[in-house]
Amino acid sequence: MIQEDIMTGKLAALSRPAPDGVIERILIRTGLADEYTLIEGPIGSAYVAWSDRGITAFVPAAAVGPRSAFEARHARKATYVLAPPPRLARHLDRAVATGRLGRLPIDLSSLSDFQREVLRKCAEIPPGEIRPYGWIAREIGNPGAVRAVGTALGRNPVPVLIPCHRVVRTDGRIGSYAYGSSMKRDLLEHEGLDSAAIEATARRGVRLVGSDTTGIFCFPTCRNAKRITDAHRAEFRSEEEAMAGGYRACKVCRPAA
Template sequence: MTQDPLLTGLAALAVEPPEALLDRIAARWIRVPAPIGELSVAYTDQGVAYVHSGDGFTRAFRERFGRPLLPAARPPAGLVPALRTGRLSGLRLDLRGLSPFQRSVLEAARDIPRGEVRPYAWIAARIGRPKAVRAVGTALGHNPVPLLIPCHRVIRSDGAAGEYVFGPAAKERLLAAEGVDLERLRALAGERVFYLASDTTGVVCFPTCHNARRITAAHRHGFRSLSQARAAGYRPCRTCRPATDDIPA
Protein backbone atom coordinates (compact mmCIF):
# COMPACT_ATOMS: atom_id res chain seq x y z
CA MET A 1 0.00 0.00 0.00
CA THR A 2 1.49 3.40 -0.97
CA GLN A 3 2.17 5.59 2.05
CA ASP A 4 -0.04 8.66 2.23
CA PRO A 5 1.85 11.98 2.58
CA LEU A 6 -0.42 13.06 5.44
CA LEU A 7 0.33 9.91 7.40
CA THR A 8 4.04 10.32 6.66
CA GLY A 9 3.89 13.81 8.15
CA LEU A 10 2.09 12.60 11.24
CA ALA A 11 4.65 9.85 11.71
CA ALA A 12 7.39 12.51 11.78
CA LEU A 13 5.87 14.23 14.81
CA ALA A 14 7.86 14.17 18.03
CA VAL A 15 5.00 12.45 19.81
CA GLU A 16 2.37 9.99 18.63
CA PRO A 17 -0.76 11.75 17.32
CA PRO A 18 -3.84 10.99 19.42
CA GLU A 19 -6.21 8.34 18.07
CA ALA A 20 -9.06 10.85 17.98
CA LEU A 21 -7.08 13.05 15.60
CA LEU A 22 -6.20 10.16 13.33
CA ASP A 23 -9.81 9.06 13.19
CA ARG A 24 -10.92 12.55 12.12
CA ILE A 25 -8.51 12.77 9.18
CA ALA A 26 -8.11 9.14 8.17
CA ALA A 27 -10.31 6.09 7.74
CA ARG A 28 -9.82 2.58 9.06
CA TRP A 29 -10.15 -0.51 6.92
CA ILE A 30 -10.44 -4.24 7.48
CA ARG A 31 -11.25 -7.45 5.61
CA VAL A 32 -14.35 -9.25 6.87
CA PRO A 33 -16.43 -12.28 5.85
CA ALA A 34 -19.70 -11.70 3.99
CA PRO A 35 -22.33 -13.84 2.23
CA ILE A 36 -20.56 -13.35 -1.13
CA GLY A 37 -17.01 -13.82 0.13
CA GLU A 38 -14.49 -11.68 1.97
CA LEU A 39 -14.95 -7.93 1.58
CA SER A 40 -12.89 -4.85 2.34
CA VAL A 41 -14.69 -2.33 4.54
CA ALA A 42 -13.60 1.23 5.34
CA TYR A 43 -15.09 3.25 8.18
CA THR A 44 -14.61 6.72 9.59
CA ASP A 45 -15.42 8.34 12.90
CA GLN A 46 -18.95 8.82 11.50
CA GLY A 47 -19.60 5.20 10.51
CA VAL A 48 -19.06 2.66 7.73
CA ALA A 49 -18.31 4.52 4.52
CA TYR A 50 -17.29 1.96 1.89
CA VAL A 51 -17.73 -1.74 1.14
CA HIS A 52 -15.71 -3.21 -1.71
CA SER A 53 -14.54 -6.54 -3.12
CA GLY A 54 -11.51 -7.50 -5.16
CA ASP A 55 -8.51 -5.42 -6.14
CA GLY A 56 -8.30 -1.65 -6.21
CA PHE A 57 -9.97 -1.05 -2.85
CA THR A 58 -7.42 1.49 -1.60
CA ARG A 59 -7.29 3.45 -4.85
CA ALA A 60 -11.08 3.46 -5.23
CA PHE A 61 -11.57 4.66 -1.66
CA ARG A 62 -9.05 7.48 -1.97
CA GLU A 63 -10.50 8.64 -5.27
CA ARG A 64 -13.98 8.69 -3.81
CA PHE A 65 -13.37 9.98 -0.29
CA GLY A 66 -9.96 11.66 -0.35
CA ARG A 67 -8.91 10.17 3.00
CA PRO A 68 -5.87 8.03 3.81
CA LEU A 69 -6.49 4.52 5.09
CA LEU A 70 -5.14 2.87 8.22
CA PRO A 71 -5.53 -0.85 9.05
CA ALA A 72 -7.96 -1.65 11.85
CA ALA A 73 -7.36 -4.25 14.52
CA ARG A 74 -10.99 -5.35 14.58
CA PRO A 75 -14.23 -4.53 12.74
CA PRO A 76 -16.78 -2.11 14.21
CA ALA A 77 -19.24 -3.79 16.53
CA GLY A 78 -22.15 -5.26 14.60
CA LEU A 79 -20.53 -5.02 11.15
CA VAL A 80 -20.27 -8.73 10.36
CA PRO A 81 -23.89 -9.62 11.32
CA ALA A 82 -25.13 -6.50 9.50
CA LEU A 83 -23.39 -7.63 6.29
CA ARG A 84 -25.00 -11.04 6.69
CA THR A 85 -28.56 -9.87 7.44
CA GLY A 86 -28.85 -6.29 6.17
CA ARG A 87 -30.08 -5.21 9.60
CA LEU A 88 -27.89 -2.44 10.98
CA SER A 89 -28.99 -2.74 14.63
CA GLY A 90 -27.27 0.51 15.60
CA LEU A 91 -24.34 0.27 13.18
CA ARG A 92 -23.74 3.77 11.81
CA LEU A 93 -23.17 4.63 8.16
CA ASP A 94 -21.13 7.56 6.86
CA LEU A 95 -22.98 8.74 3.74
CA ARG A 96 -21.41 12.18 3.54
CA GLY A 97 -20.69 13.29 0.00
CA LEU A 98 -23.84 11.80 -1.49
CA SER A 99 -26.29 14.10 -3.24
CA PRO A 100 -29.77 14.51 -1.74
CA PHE A 101 -31.13 12.40 -4.62
CA GLN A 102 -28.64 9.57 -4.02
CA ARG A 103 -29.33 9.62 -0.31
CA SER A 104 -33.11 9.46 -0.85
CA VAL A 105 -32.72 6.50 -3.21
CA LEU A 106 -30.59 4.59 -0.71
CA GLU A 107 -32.91 5.40 2.18
CA ALA A 108 -35.84 3.97 0.20
CA ALA A 109 -33.86 0.82 -0.65
CA ARG A 110 -33.01 0.44 3.01
CA ASP A 111 -36.72 -0.05 3.78
CA ILE A 112 -37.07 -3.20 1.66
CA PRO A 113 -37.36 -6.20 4.01
CA ARG A 114 -35.16 -9.26 3.77
CA GLY A 115 -36.71 -11.84 1.43
CA GLU A 116 -38.60 -9.23 -0.60
CA VAL A 117 -37.82 -7.25 -3.74
CA ARG A 118 -39.13 -4.09 -5.36
CA PRO A 119 -38.88 -2.74 -8.92
CA TYR A 120 -36.81 0.32 -9.72
CA ALA A 121 -40.02 2.27 -10.37
CA TRP A 122 -41.10 1.70 -6.77
CA ILE A 123 -38.01 3.52 -5.54
CA ALA A 124 -38.63 6.37 -8.00
CA ALA A 125 -42.23 6.70 -6.83
CA ARG A 126 -41.29 6.53 -3.14
CA ILE A 127 -38.91 9.47 -3.45
CA GLY A 128 -41.38 11.55 -5.47
CA ARG A 129 -39.49 11.20 -8.77
CA PRO A 130 -41.61 8.69 -10.72
CA LYS A 131 -39.93 9.43 -14.06
CA ALA A 132 -36.39 9.08 -12.71
CA VAL A 133 -36.21 5.28 -12.97
CA ARG A 134 -32.93 5.29 -14.89
CA ALA A 135 -31.36 7.74 -12.44
CA VAL A 136 -32.50 5.49 -9.58
CA GLY A 137 -30.61 2.60 -11.18
CA THR A 138 -27.49 4.74 -11.47
CA ALA A 139 -27.72 5.81 -7.82
CA LEU A 140 -28.11 2.21 -6.68
CA GLY A 141 -25.14 1.21 -8.85
CA HIS A 142 -23.01 3.71 -6.92
CA ASN A 143 -24.16 2.58 -3.47
CA PRO A 144 -20.99 2.88 -1.35
CA VAL A 145 -22.22 0.39 1.27
CA PRO A 146 -23.87 -2.56 -0.53
CA LEU A 147 -25.31 -5.27 1.71
CA LEU A 148 -25.61 -2.73 4.54
CA ILE A 149 -28.02 -0.82 2.32
CA PRO A 150 -29.65 -3.73 0.45
CA CYS A 151 -29.69 -2.41 -3.12
CA HIS A 152 -29.64 -6.06 -4.26
CA ARG A 153 -33.35 -6.16 -3.34
CA VAL A 154 -34.21 -3.83 -6.24
CA ILE A 155 -34.70 -5.77 -9.48
CA ARG A 156 -36.17 -5.42 -12.94
CA SER A 157 -39.87 -5.93 -13.53
CA ASP A 158 -39.25 -9.02 -15.68
CA GLY A 159 -37.75 -10.85 -12.70
CA ALA A 160 -34.18 -10.43 -13.93
CA ALA A 161 -31.78 -9.41 -11.18
CA GLY A 162 -30.41 -6.44 -13.08
CA GLU A 163 -27.04 -4.83 -12.49
CA TYR A 164 -25.20 -4.99 -9.19
CA VAL A 165 -21.90 -3.66 -7.89
CA PHE A 166 -20.71 -7.23 -7.22
CA GLY A 167 -22.26 -8.61 -10.42
CA PRO A 168 -25.69 -10.07 -11.32
CA ALA A 169 -24.70 -13.60 -10.25
CA ALA A 170 -23.85 -12.40 -6.73
CA LYS A 171 -27.15 -10.52 -6.63
CA GLU A 172 -29.08 -13.67 -7.51
CA ARG A 173 -27.20 -15.67 -4.88
CA LEU A 174 -28.02 -13.11 -2.21
CA LEU A 175 -31.70 -13.05 -3.13
CA ALA A 176 -31.93 -16.85 -3.26
CA ALA A 177 -30.34 -17.05 0.19
CA GLU A 178 -33.00 -14.65 1.46
CA GLY A 179 -35.78 -16.83 0.03
CA VAL A 180 -36.69 -14.81 -3.09
CA ASP A 181 -37.98 -17.05 -5.90
CA LEU A 182 -36.77 -15.22 -9.00
CA GLU A 183 -38.00 -17.98 -11.31
CA ARG A 184 -41.55 -17.46 -10.05
CA LEU A 185 -41.24 -13.70 -10.53
CA ARG A 186 -40.04 -14.25 -14.10
CA ALA A 187 -42.96 -16.58 -14.77
CA LEU A 188 -45.44 -14.02 -13.43
CA ALA A 189 -43.83 -11.25 -15.46
CA GLY A 190 -44.10 -13.44 -18.54
CA GLU A 191 -47.86 -13.48 -17.92
CA ARG A 192 -47.79 -9.67 -17.39
CA VAL A 193 -48.57 -10.08 -13.71
CA PHE A 194 -46.75 -7.61 -11.46
CA TYR A 195 -49.18 -7.44 -8.53
CA LEU A 196 -51.07 -10.10 -6.59
CA ALA A 197 -54.36 -9.50 -4.78
CA SER A 198 -56.44 -11.43 -2.26
CA ASP A 199 -60.22 -11.48 -2.62
CA THR A 200 -60.51 -12.28 1.10
CA THR A 201 -58.64 -9.20 2.33
CA GLY A 202 -59.24 -6.89 -0.64
CA VAL A 203 -55.53 -6.01 -0.66
CA VAL A 204 -53.10 -5.93 -3.61
CA CYS A 205 -49.37 -6.45 -3.05
CA PHE A 206 -46.06 -6.94 -4.73
CA PRO A 207 -45.57 -10.70 -5.27
CA THR A 208 -42.76 -11.07 -2.70
CA CYS A 209 -44.58 -9.20 0.06
CA HIS A 210 -45.11 -11.51 3.03
CA ASN A 211 -48.85 -10.79 2.79
CA ALA A 212 -48.91 -11.90 -0.86
CA ARG A 213 -47.11 -15.14 -0.02
CA ARG A 214 -49.99 -16.09 2.28
CA ILE A 215 -52.66 -15.83 -0.43
CA THR A 216 -53.98 -19.26 -1.40
CA ALA A 217 -54.41 -20.10 -5.07
CA ALA A 218 -58.20 -20.06 -4.83
CA HIS A 219 -58.24 -16.46 -3.61
CA ARG A 220 -55.27 -15.06 -5.58
CA HIS A 221 -55.70 -12.67 -8.53
CA GLY A 222 -52.96 -11.19 -10.67
CA PHE A 223 -52.85 -7.70 -12.16
CA ARG A 224 -50.69 -5.93 -14.69
CA SER A 225 -50.90 -2.54 -12.98
CA LEU A 226 -51.95 -1.03 -9.71
CA SER A 227 -54.63 1.05 -11.43
CA GLN A 228 -56.12 -2.15 -12.85
CA ALA A 229 -56.24 -3.68 -9.36
CA ARG A 230 -57.81 -0.54 -7.93
CA ALA A 231 -60.45 -0.57 -10.65
CA ALA A 232 -61.29 -4.13 -9.57
CA GLY A 233 -61.83 -2.92 -6.01
CA TYR A 234 -58.51 -3.69 -4.33
CA ARG A 235 -56.57 -1.30 -2.12
CA PRO A 236 -52.75 -1.13 -1.98
CA CYS A 237 -51.05 -3.12 0.76
CA ARG A 238 -49.96 -0.95 3.68
CA THR A 239 -46.90 -3.15 4.22
CA CYS A 240 -45.22 -3.29 0.79
CA ARG A 241 -46.91 -0.03 -0.32
CA PRO A 242 -47.13 -0.33 -4.11
CA ALA A 243 -47.06 3.30 -5.14
CA THR A 244 -47.20 3.64 -8.89
CA ASP A 245 -49.79 2.92 -11.56
CA ASP A 246 -47.03 2.25 -14.08
CA ILE A 247 -45.82 -1.24 -14.92
CA PRO A 248 -42.71 -1.70 -12.73
CA ALA A 249 -39.38 -1.05 -14.45
Protein backbone atom coordinates (compact mmCIF):
# COMPACT_ATOMS: atom_id res chain seq x y z
CA MET A 1 0.00 0.00 0.00
CA ILE A 2 1.46 3.36 -1.04
CA GLN A 3 1.30 6.02 1.60
CA GLU A 4 -0.71 9.04 0.64
CA ASP A 5 1.91 11.54 1.79
CA ILE A 6 4.52 9.95 -0.50
CA MET A 7 2.18 10.34 -3.42
CA THR A 8 1.23 13.91 -2.60
CA GLY A 9 4.93 14.68 -2.08
CA LYS A 10 5.62 13.48 -5.60
CA LEU A 11 2.78 15.60 -6.95
CA ALA A 12 4.15 18.67 -5.16
CA ALA A 13 7.55 17.97 -6.73
CA LEU A 14 5.99 18.36 -10.20
CA SER A 15 5.92 22.11 -9.83
CA ARG A 16 8.27 23.89 -12.27
CA PRO A 17 9.33 27.50 -12.59
CA ALA A 18 7.99 29.23 -15.68
CA PRO A 19 10.74 29.27 -18.35
CA ASP A 20 12.94 32.34 -18.76
CA GLY A 21 11.47 34.89 -21.07
CA VAL A 22 7.81 34.15 -20.35
CA ILE A 23 7.29 37.33 -18.37
CA GLU A 24 9.18 39.40 -20.96
CA ARG A 25 6.94 38.10 -23.73
CA ILE A 26 3.82 38.78 -21.65
CA LEU A 27 4.96 42.32 -20.93
CA ILE A 28 5.84 42.94 -24.57
CA ARG A 29 2.51 41.62 -25.80
CA THR A 30 0.57 43.69 -23.29
CA GLY A 31 2.52 46.77 -24.31
CA LEU A 32 4.21 47.08 -20.89
CA ALA A 33 7.71 46.33 -22.14
CA ASP A 34 9.40 47.07 -25.42
CA GLU A 35 11.87 45.52 -27.79
CA TYR A 36 14.44 47.67 -29.49
CA THR A 37 17.13 47.57 -32.11
CA LEU A 38 19.63 49.82 -33.85
CA ILE A 39 18.79 51.03 -37.35
CA GLU A 40 20.34 53.34 -39.91
CA GLY A 41 18.35 56.59 -39.75
CA PRO A 42 18.41 59.47 -42.24
CA ILE A 43 21.36 61.13 -40.51
CA GLY A 44 23.19 58.39 -38.62
CA SER A 45 22.16 55.36 -36.64
CA ALA A 46 19.33 55.42 -34.14
CA TYR A 47 17.78 53.24 -31.45
CA VAL A 48 14.21 52.30 -32.24
CA ALA A 49 11.95 50.69 -29.63
CA TRP A 50 8.46 49.29 -30.09
CA SER A 51 5.61 47.66 -28.22
CA ASP A 52 2.85 45.61 -29.77
CA ARG A 53 1.03 48.91 -30.34
CA GLY A 54 3.77 50.47 -32.43
CA ILE A 55 7.00 52.44 -32.23
CA THR A 56 7.59 53.87 -28.74
CA ALA A 57 10.95 55.58 -29.13
CA PHE A 58 13.41 56.82 -31.73
CA VAL A 59 16.69 58.13 -30.36
CA PRO A 60 19.77 59.16 -32.35
CA ALA A 61 22.52 56.78 -31.18
CA ALA A 62 25.04 59.63 -31.14
CA ALA A 63 22.95 61.31 -28.44
CA VAL A 64 22.89 58.36 -26.02
CA GLY A 65 25.87 56.08 -26.61
CA PRO A 66 25.89 52.33 -25.91
CA ARG A 67 22.89 50.03 -25.60
CA SER A 68 23.07 50.02 -21.81
CA ALA A 69 22.66 53.80 -21.84
CA PHE A 70 19.62 53.54 -24.09
CA GLU A 71 18.04 50.89 -21.83
CA ALA A 72 18.67 53.06 -18.78
CA ARG A 73 17.01 56.15 -20.26
CA HIS A 74 14.10 54.29 -21.89
CA ALA A 75 10.91 54.72 -19.84
CA ARG A 76 10.08 51.02 -19.83
CA LYS A 77 11.93 47.74 -19.78
CA ALA A 78 13.50 47.24 -23.20
CA THR A 79 14.95 44.04 -24.64
CA TYR A 80 17.46 44.19 -27.50
CA VAL A 81 16.63 42.18 -30.61
CA LEU A 82 18.29 42.04 -34.04
CA ALA A 83 15.36 43.44 -36.02
CA PRO A 84 11.75 44.50 -35.67
CA PRO A 85 9.01 42.05 -36.68
CA PRO A 86 8.84 41.92 -40.52
CA ARG A 87 5.72 44.05 -40.98
CA LEU A 88 6.96 46.75 -38.64
CA ALA A 89 10.42 46.62 -40.26
CA ARG A 90 8.88 47.18 -43.69
CA HIS A 91 6.89 50.24 -42.61
CA LEU A 92 9.84 51.58 -40.61
CA ASP A 93 12.23 51.31 -43.58
CA ARG A 94 9.73 53.10 -45.75
CA ALA A 95 9.14 55.86 -43.20
CA VAL A 96 12.88 56.49 -42.84
CA ALA A 97 13.38 56.47 -46.61
CA THR A 98 10.44 58.73 -47.49
CA GLY A 99 10.26 61.01 -44.45
CA ARG A 100 6.57 60.19 -44.11
CA LEU A 101 4.95 58.00 -41.47
CA GLY A 102 2.79 56.15 -43.97
CA ARG A 103 1.33 53.12 -42.21
CA LEU A 104 3.99 52.92 -39.52
CA PRO A 105 2.14 52.50 -36.19
CA ILE A 106 3.33 54.78 -33.40
CA ASP A 107 2.45 53.99 -29.78
CA LEU A 108 1.49 57.32 -28.23
CA SER A 109 -0.64 55.74 -25.52
CA SER A 110 1.47 57.15 -22.69
CA LEU A 111 0.90 60.75 -23.83
CA SER A 112 -1.90 63.21 -23.09
CA ASP A 113 -4.64 63.88 -25.63
CA PHE A 114 -3.14 67.29 -26.33
CA GLN A 115 0.32 65.87 -26.99
CA ARG A 116 -1.14 63.23 -29.27
CA GLU A 117 -3.05 65.85 -31.25
CA VAL A 118 0.04 67.99 -31.64
CA LEU A 119 2.15 65.06 -32.82
CA ARG A 120 -0.49 63.77 -35.23
CA LYS A 121 -0.76 67.21 -36.78
CA CYS A 122 3.03 67.49 -36.97
CA ALA A 123 3.18 64.17 -38.82
CA GLU A 124 1.14 65.76 -41.64
CA ILE A 125 3.95 68.16 -42.55
CA PRO A 126 5.55 66.80 -45.73
CA PRO A 127 9.30 66.24 -45.98
CA GLY A 128 11.18 69.28 -47.25
CA GLU A 129 8.61 71.71 -45.79
CA ILE A 130 8.42 73.62 -42.52
CA ARG A 131 5.59 75.17 -40.50
CA PRO A 132 5.62 77.53 -37.52
CA TYR A 133 4.56 76.37 -34.03
CA GLY A 134 1.55 78.68 -34.29
CA TRP A 135 0.33 76.78 -37.33
CA ILE A 136 -0.02 73.56 -35.32
CA ALA A 137 -1.72 75.42 -32.46
CA ARG A 138 -4.28 76.88 -34.87
CA GLU A 139 -4.80 73.67 -36.85
CA ILE A 140 -5.68 71.71 -33.71
CA GLY A 141 -8.17 74.40 -32.74
CA ASN A 142 -6.12 75.91 -29.92
CA PRO A 143 -4.49 79.02 -31.41
CA GLY A 144 -3.38 80.34 -28.02
CA ALA A 145 -1.39 77.23 -27.15
CA VAL A 146 1.78 78.04 -29.12
CA ARG A 147 4.08 77.53 -26.15
CA ALA A 148 2.36 74.28 -25.15
CA VAL A 149 2.79 73.06 -28.72
CA GLY A 150 6.52 73.74 -28.41
CA THR A 151 6.65 71.78 -25.17
CA ALA A 152 4.70 68.85 -26.62
CA LEU A 153 7.02 68.71 -29.64
CA GLY A 154 10.02 68.87 -27.33
CA ARG A 155 8.77 65.68 -25.68
CA ASN A 156 8.16 63.90 -28.97
CA PRO A 157 9.13 60.27 -28.19
CA VAL A 158 9.74 59.52 -31.87
CA PRO A 159 11.59 62.51 -33.38
CA VAL A 160 12.59 62.17 -37.05
CA LEU A 161 9.68 59.72 -37.58
CA ILE A 162 7.20 62.32 -36.34
CA PRO A 163 9.00 65.27 -37.90
CA CYS A 164 9.11 67.86 -35.13
CA HIS A 165 12.26 69.17 -36.87
CA ARG A 166 9.88 70.58 -39.50
CA VAL A 167 8.31 72.94 -36.98
CA VAL A 168 10.10 76.26 -36.55
CA ARG A 169 9.66 79.52 -34.74
CA THR A 170 7.03 81.95 -35.91
CA ASP A 171 9.74 84.55 -36.59
CA GLY A 172 11.26 82.09 -39.07
CA ARG A 173 14.28 81.07 -37.06
CA ILE A 174 14.92 77.33 -37.00
CA GLY A 175 14.54 77.19 -33.23
CA SER A 176 15.55 74.63 -30.67
CA TYR A 177 15.57 70.83 -30.89
CA ALA A 178 15.71 68.10 -28.28
CA TYR A 179 19.01 66.88 -29.75
CA GLY A 180 20.41 70.33 -30.54
CA SER A 181 19.56 72.82 -33.26
CA SER A 182 22.45 71.65 -35.44
CA MET A 183 20.80 68.24 -35.75
CA LYS A 184 17.57 70.00 -36.66
CA ARG A 185 19.41 71.84 -39.45
CA ASP A 186 21.05 68.60 -40.61
CA LEU A 187 17.65 66.91 -40.85
CA LEU A 188 16.17 69.81 -42.83
CA GLU A 189 19.18 69.95 -45.17
CA HIS A 190 18.88 66.19 -45.64
CA GLU A 191 15.35 66.88 -46.94
CA GLY A 192 16.69 69.43 -49.40
CA LEU A 193 16.04 72.62 -47.45
CA ASP A 194 18.64 75.39 -47.21
CA SER A 195 18.37 76.37 -43.55
CA ALA A 196 20.64 79.40 -43.97
CA ALA A 197 18.50 80.71 -46.84
CA ILE A 198 15.32 80.10 -44.86
CA GLU A 199 16.64 82.10 -41.95
CA ALA A 200 17.91 84.87 -44.27
CA THR A 201 14.43 85.21 -45.78
CA ALA A 202 12.92 85.28 -42.30
CA ARG A 203 15.37 88.00 -41.23
CA ARG A 204 14.10 90.18 -44.04
CA GLY A 205 10.72 89.92 -42.34
CA VAL A 206 9.21 87.64 -44.99
CA ARG A 207 6.76 85.09 -43.54
CA LEU A 208 4.63 84.25 -46.55
CA VAL A 209 4.96 84.25 -50.32
CA GLY A 210 2.35 84.58 -53.04
CA SER A 211 1.97 84.20 -56.75
CA ASP A 212 0.57 87.20 -58.63
CA THR A 213 -0.78 84.88 -61.33
CA THR A 214 -2.87 82.71 -59.00
CA GLY A 215 -3.44 85.25 -56.23
CA ILE A 216 -2.67 82.59 -53.62
CA PHE A 217 -0.27 82.91 -50.70
CA CYS A 218 1.65 80.10 -48.99
CA PHE A 219 4.29 79.30 -46.43
CA PRO A 220 7.63 79.74 -48.27
CA THR A 221 8.40 76.00 -48.25
CA CYS A 222 4.95 74.82 -49.40
CA ARG A 223 5.22 72.73 -52.54
CA ASN A 224 3.00 75.26 -54.32
CA ALA A 225 5.23 78.15 -53.23
CA LYS A 226 8.30 76.40 -54.60
CA ARG A 227 6.78 76.53 -58.08
CA ILE A 228 6.41 80.33 -58.11
CA THR A 229 8.94 81.93 -60.48
CA ASP A 230 10.85 84.99 -59.29
CA ALA A 231 9.02 87.25 -61.75
CA HIS A 232 5.65 86.39 -60.21
CA ARG A 233 6.68 86.05 -56.59
CA ALA A 234 5.23 88.40 -53.97
CA GLU A 235 6.46 88.50 -50.38
CA PHE A 236 4.40 89.28 -47.28
CA ARG A 237 5.10 89.98 -43.63
CA SER A 238 1.76 88.68 -42.45
CA GLU A 239 -1.48 87.08 -43.63
CA GLU A 240 -3.20 90.44 -43.14
CA GLU A 241 -0.82 92.04 -45.60
CA ALA A 242 -1.37 89.23 -48.11
CA MET A 243 -5.15 89.43 -47.79
CA ALA A 244 -5.09 93.21 -48.05
CA GLY A 245 -3.30 92.70 -51.38
CA GLY A 246 -6.20 90.56 -52.58
CA TYR A 247 -4.52 87.20 -52.06
CA ARG A 248 -6.20 84.15 -50.54
CA ALA A 249 -4.59 81.41 -48.43
CA CYS A 250 -3.30 78.23 -50.05
CA LYS A 251 -5.54 75.25 -49.32
CA VAL A 252 -2.57 72.88 -49.12
CA CYS A 253 -0.36 74.58 -46.53
CA ARG A 254 -3.19 76.60 -44.94
CA PRO A 255 -1.11 79.60 -43.81
CA ALA A 256 -4.16 81.45 -42.41
CA ALA A 257 -7.23 80.54 -40.42
